[in-house]
Amino acid sequence: MTSDTELRALxxxxxxxxxxxxxRGRLGALSVTLDAADLTATVxxxxxxxxxxxxxxxANAFAQLEELFLPDAVLRLxxxxxxTIRTAPVTSRPSYAMV
Amino acid sequence: MPQTQNLTAPTDxxxxxxxxxxxxxxxxxxxxxxxxxxxxxxxxHRVRAAILVDPVFDSLVExxxxxxxxxxxxxxxxxxxxxxxxxRRDIGVNDLVRTLYRPIYAEYLVLHDASxxxxxxxxxxxxxxxxxxxxxSMVKHRYDAGALVWRDRQD
Numbered sequence: 121m122t123s124d125t126e127l128r129a130l131x132x133x134x135x136x137x138x139x140x141x142x143x144r145g146r147l148g149a150l151s152v153t154l155d156a157a158d159l160t161a162t163v164x165x166x167x168x169x170x171x172x173x174x175x176x177x178x179a180n181a182f183a184q185l186e187e188l189f190l191p192d193a194v195l196r197l198x199x200x201x202x203x204t205i206r207t208a209p210v211t212s213r214p215s216y217a218m219v
Numbered sequence: 220m221p222q223t224q225n226l227t228a229p230t231d232x233x234x235x236x237x238x239x240x241x242x243x244x245x246x247x248x249x250x251x252x253x254x255x256x257x258x259x260x261x262x263x264h265r266v267r268a269a270i271l272v273d274p275v276f277d278s279l280v281e282x283x284x285x286x287x288x289x290x291x292x293x294x295x296x297x298x299x300x301x302x303x304x305x306x307r308r309d310i311g312v313n314d315l316v317r318t319l320y321r322p323i324y325a326e327y328l329v330l331h332d333a334s335x336x337x338x339x340x341x342x343x344x345x346x347x348x349x350x351x352x353x354x355x356s357m358v359k360h361r362y363d364a365g366a367l368v369w370r371d372r373q374d
Contacts, residue, residue, distance in 0.1 A: 158302040158303055158304055159302070159303040160302055160303075171350070172329065172347075172350025175325075175329050175332075175350070176326065177325075179324070179326075179329055180324075180325045182328065183321065183324055183325070186317065193303070194300065194301045194302050194303055194308070196300055198332055198335065198336075199329075199336075200340075204341070
């Protein structure tokens with residue numbers, strides 16, 4: 121999988137699966153940025169409830185997401201605040217955002 | 220000692236883990252967010268100590284069943300996260316924790332995220348440090364109890 125179109129589709133798919141598996145209601149925002157050089161997808165999740173329990177739930181869901189995309193990409197999970205996603209600079213990298 | 224030398228002896232990993240435990244607790248008592256970094260690295264070294272002696276890496280039968288990408292050489296993996304270069308996937312310690320020690324994986328990710336946030340990001344709140352400490356405690360407890368050894372999930 122190397123074409124730009126395929127990489128954008130991959131970022132979109134990771135983002136949509138992440139929202140579904142983490143739970144839409146649990147998320148203030150979520151973004152995915154894919155680095156084409158090493159196929160690393162950074163999944164940034166801004167949780168409505170920022171407790172450790174909520175983070176652990178999302179991290180467990182993330183483990184399943186990683187296994188789903190294991191052949192295609194390496195996923196990284198980062199917990200961020202909503203503003204970090206809303207104010208992120210525009211990137212030319214394949215990406216997905218739910219705000 | 221070279222600054223970038225990776226530890227390959229479990230005793231060395233545990234010694235560093237103990238050093239990070241002590242640093243974390245000192246910083247934690249002062250409410251310093253850098254305690255999160257030390258809590259993470261204490262956990263990292265404990266996990267690496269477990270990986271270095273895990274008998275799953277002695278089994279050329281079990282290892283490919285777990286993940287065909289895994290090989291004996293991954294016992295000495297030290298990088299945190301994997302990557303794909305030239306169609307080949309490099310395994311990171313995070314991958315090994317997910318594959319071998321799933322019961323602590325979520326806690327390990329929360330620890331890693333907090334460490335990254337303190338070093339490179341906006342930092343963490345005092346409330347978040349409470350959770351990081353709890354995650355470190357869980358990983359340490361599991362290691363001390365001898366529970367950080369791969370067991371078939373079907374067991």
